[in-house]
Amino acid sequence: MNHEPPMPGEPRAVGTPRHRAGGEDPSHTLLDSNRFREIMGHYPTGVTVVTAVDRDGAPVGLTANSVTSVSLDPPLVLVCVSEQSASLGAILASGTFAVNILGGGAAETAVRFAGMDREDRFDGIAYTVKEGGGPILEGVLAWIACGLYRTFEAGDHLILVGKVLDGAGAEGDPLLFFRSRYETLDAALTTTRRGVEGR
């Protein structure tokens, strides 16, 4: 087997000792964070607002697209939240959070909950707080209320695994995030069809 170090940019064979060492050594990567973000931007996601209630009873929330369902029995989801997130403390302290899945018309909400202006995020937004979960924003496409089940440290983020206690979904299309842009399903499908049909 060839264990020579590959040339820069050359893919490394999976399973070689160097490959395994690469996963364990946090400084070992050929990508800087901007390039990593740019590459991962090719993977389209939905968009959510993850919410909780802080010790004073005030709602907090952040836009998040790192949401994935994990297990059906028990029903588990995960979301990766930055250690820098101001909302993280409230999620950990309350031990509950909600995931609000945004509909196609909610790009402004996504922008608002990703912005620096944290004080005004809930201004003019109606919400209800479900027992055992965070605030559910009015008009979202779907929501789940979660109890914090496990946390895992992972680099500069914390992986929060939530046990889903309740939830509901409505009719409608989702908001999508693709290559740093908000998209609607309609627009994305039109672009795809044009590509397929060569128009």
Ligand SMILES: Cc1cc2nc3c(=O)[nH]c(=O)nc-3n(C[C@H](O)[C@H](O)[C@H](O)COP(=O)(O)O)c2cc1C
């Ligand atoms: C589309 C999109 C998805 C995002 N996904 C995440 C995510 O999964 N986890 C995270 O920690 N931040 C994510 N962010 C960044 C946060 O929304 C942003 O840093 C926010 O200001 C954090 O708020 P907080 O510090 O009040 O918690 C995302 C931003 C955008 C625009």
